[in-house]
Amino acid sequence: MSKALRLSALRGAAFFGLLAALPSFNLAHWVLNMLVFTLMYAAMSSAWNLVGGFTGYPSLGHAAFFGVGAYAVALWFQHHAIHSGYEPFVILPLVGVLAGLIGLPVAAVAMRTRADVFAIVTITLLFVAQTLAFNLHSITHGAQGLSIDPAPFSPATFERPFYYVLVGLLALAMGITYLTIKSKVGLSLASIRADEDKARGIGVRVSGLKLLTFCVSVGLTSMVGGVWAYYEGFVYPQFAFDPLITISIVLMTFLGGRGTLWGPILGAFVLELSQQNLAYRLGGSQFYLIAYALVFLLIMLLLPRGILPTIQDRLRYRRRRAGAAEGDDRPSAPAPRTAAAKVAVGGGERA
Amino acid sequence: MSALLEITDATKVFGGVRAVDGASLSVGANTITALIGPNGSGKTTLFNLITGYLRPDRGRVQFAGRDVTGMDAGSLYRRGLSRTFQQARVFPQLSVQENLVVAGGYTWRQLFTRRVSSSDRNRAGQLLAEFNLAPVADLLASELSYGQRKLLEFAAVLMSDPKLVLLDEPTAGVNPVMIDTMERHVRDRHAAGITFLIVEHDMSFVMRLCDPVIVLDQGKPIFSGRPSDVQTNPLVLDAYLGS
Numbered sequence: 001m002s003k004a005l006r007l008s009a010l011r012g013a014a015f016f017g018l019l020a021a022l023p024s025f026n027l028a029h030w031v032l033n034m035l036v037f038t039l040m041y042a043a044m045s046s047a048w049n050l051v052g053g054f055t056g057y058p059s060l061g062h063a064a065f066f067g068v069g070a071y072a073v074a075l076w077f078q079h080h081a082i083h084s085g086y087e088p089f090v091i092l093p094l095v096g097v098l099a100g101l102i103g104l105p106v107a108a109v110a111m112r113t114r115a116d117v118f119a120i121v122t123i124t125l126l127f128v129a130q131t132l133a134f135n136l137h138s139i140t141h142g143a144q145g146l147s148i149d150p151a152p153f154s155p156a157t158f159e160r161p162f163y164y165v166l167v168g169l170l171a172l173a174m175g176i177t178y179l180t181i182k183s184k185v186g187l188s189l190a191s192i193r194a195d196e197d198k199a200r201g202i203g204v205r206v207s208g209l210k211l212l213t214f215c216v217s218v219g220l221t222s223m224v225g226g227v228w229a230y231y232e233g234f235v236y237p238q239f240a241f242d243p244l245i246t247i248s249i250v251l252m253t254f255l256g257g258r259g260t261l262w263g264p265i266l267g268a269f270v271l272e273l274s275q276q277n278l279a280y281r282l283g284g285s286q287f288y289l290i291a292y293a294l295v296f297l298l299i300m301l302l303l304p305r306g307i308l309p310t311i312q313d314r315l316r317y318r319r320r321r322a323g324a325a326e327g328d329d330r331p332s333a334p335a336p337r338t339a340a341a342k343v344a345v346g347g348g349e350r351a
Numbered sequence: 352m353s354a355l356l357e358i359t360d361a362t363k364v365f366g367g368v369r370a371v372d373g374a375s376l377s378v379g380a381n382t383i384t385a386l387i388g389p390n391g392s393g394k395t396t397l398f399n400l401i402t403g404y405l406r407p408d409r410g411r412v413q414f415a416g417r418d419v420t421g422m423d424a425g426s427l428y429r430r431g432l433s434r435t436f437q438q439a440r441v442f443p444q445l446s447v448q449e450n451l452v453v454a455g456g457y458t459w460r461q462l463f464t465r466r467v468s469s470s471d472r473n474r475a476g477q478l479l480a481e482f483n484l485a486p487v488a489d490l491l492a493s494e495l496s497y498g499q500r501k502l503l504e505f506a507a508v509l510m511s512d513p514k515l516v517l518l519d520e521p522t523a524g525v526n527p528v529m530i531d532t533m534e535r536h537v538r539d540r541h542a543a544g545i546t547f548l549i550v551e552h553d554m555s556f557v558m559r560l561c562d563p564v565i566v567l568d569q570g571k572p573i574f575s576g577r578p579s580d581v582q583t584n585p586l587v588l589d590a591y592l593g594s
């Protein structure tokens with residue numbers, strides 16, 4: 001195994017080992033509840049990053065697929081009974097495939113546009129989905145919402161199954177991201193993000209890769225929506241199709257670093273933990289929205305590429321200056337960017 | 352001499368501008384054909400029509416004996432028709448080596464293999480050595496000089512083993528040493544069997560390297576022949592000096 005590979009394996013094992021161990025520390029319910037939401041956002045940010053980060057298509061419509069997943073689970077269990085409590089988790093793959101299939105025509109149309117137009121087209125989709133949920137009364141019960149039978153888990157460890165399923169979804173999203181980065185899919189996506197027309201002209205499978213990435217991304221997002229619906233026990237249109245969900249995952253990914261493996265996870269942990277903490281301590285107010293706006297402004301001004309890429313640049317710059325000071329025989333040539341330099345910061349495209 | 356590329360009556364209109372206006376021309380196999388003409392005469396637009404970046408409003412494009420009119424740029428590239436751009440287009444956030452590897456024209460299956468495999472490294476390595484880019488292989492393309500980027504773009508489109516390469520102003524904006532380098536690479540690759548169609552303003556470069564020369568004016572060829580005849584042709588002089 002190469003040194004780089006060993007390091008990323010270690011980092012992944014440490015992170016997921018810690019996540020797996022956390023519930024056994026007898027954490028208070030509110031802490032576990034907070035972690036459940038943090039994992040939801042981490043998984044969704046990671047999924048969004050495939051489209052918004054690696055491919056360069058800033059989707060604002062992902063919350064629509066969160067809602068699709070939530071309603072899919074809620075509707076399924078209007079007609080099916082919950083016995084062991086694990087049934088909703090078992091149908092998650094189905095929910096993901098369904099959302100992916102819905103995503104296919106959406107991507108085929110929306111991804112003909114780019115950048116700001118794409119963002120507007122996709123957020124429109126979100127409002128269309130919400131309107132449908134309000135108005136397709138016979139299916140969704142409109143504003144009344146749908147309820148799901150409560151999970152028959154022991155109250156003492158009620159959060160655990162949800163927690164572990166979400167850890168699994170996060171691992172899935174990060175695993176897909178890692179494989180993407182390490183394969184020619186990731187290389188091709190990077191070319192699409194940089195110059196789509198040029199990429200097309202050198203035989204990169206632009207249209208197919210955009211569709212594939214979008215479908216996988218929204219499929220993952222919908223599975224998180226399914227877990228959320230079951231965890232909450234009810235779905236209402238305004239919460240299942242909530243623009244704030246979209247805003248949050250975009251913000252988290254921007255904060256941590258678009259197009260990196262760990263950036264969205266870092267962003268989700270920082271923002272969601274602080275927001276939930278504030279909400280818990282200050283009571284459920286909407287003041288955190290103002291904080292969100294401020295955070296977004298600060299990121300755009302100070303760290304336009306996010307935390308991880310900025311640290312990466314700093315380290316590279318330092319290494320390069322150190323190299324020049326040591327009397328490198330190519331003082332004017334920038335130091336080659338080695339795999340080791342990438343790994344040191346953890347989260348570059350190749351990390 | 353058989354034609355590798357044959358354009359018949361190609362027309363492209365932008366709003367009111369007839370950028371390419373019923374142009375017919377052919378590029379013989381194993382030639383280094385020059386396409387010259389005043390600014391705005393439609394050279395780049397013609398390149399876009401040939402390489403599938405634009406669809407002609409009218410007319411046909413045949414490449415290697417097949418009608419490829421309206422085929423998309425990616426498919427043409429896979430069939431051996433490569434081009435570079437007037438303003439060099441490379442992927443700045445990819446390494447120099449990755450800029451080559453990404454241009455390999457992969458099947459879906461290959462896309463799910465390693466980002467840069469050892470065989471990719473070999474294949475790219477040969478081109479990098481040939482184009483003297485091996486020392487900068489691991490730098491980001493954004494860290495290269497403009498001339499180096501032009502070389503990189505040229506080297507990258509060779510990854511598909513093209514039959515025909517279209518170069519749009521390969522020497523524009525690069526230093527004199529780099530112009531000689533560019534000339535050498537075209538000669539080497541021509542010797543290895545690649546046909547070239549080159550848009551170029553540097554007339555001494557054209558005179559040294561190209562035969563035949565096609566002159567475009569207002570979207571139509573007005574001359575096609577030997578380089579020695581081009582500068583004495585009254586139609587050509589007229590086009591350049593304005594009538």
Ligand SMILES: Nc1ncnc2c1ncn2[C@@H]1O[C@H](COP(=O)(O)OP(=O)(O)O)[C@@H](O)[C@H]1O
Nearest residue numbers: 365368370388389390391392393394395396397
């Ligand atoms: N995408 C476009 N939209 C509108 N007009 C264009 C476009 N591309 C080229 N043109 C016009 O077509 C004419 C030919 O341009 P071009 O092919 O770039 O010429 P050349 O490469 O010979 O300088 C010019 O008048 C130019 O302004």
Ligand SMILES: [Mg+2]
Nearest residue numbers: 394395396437
């Ligand atoms: Mg031009």
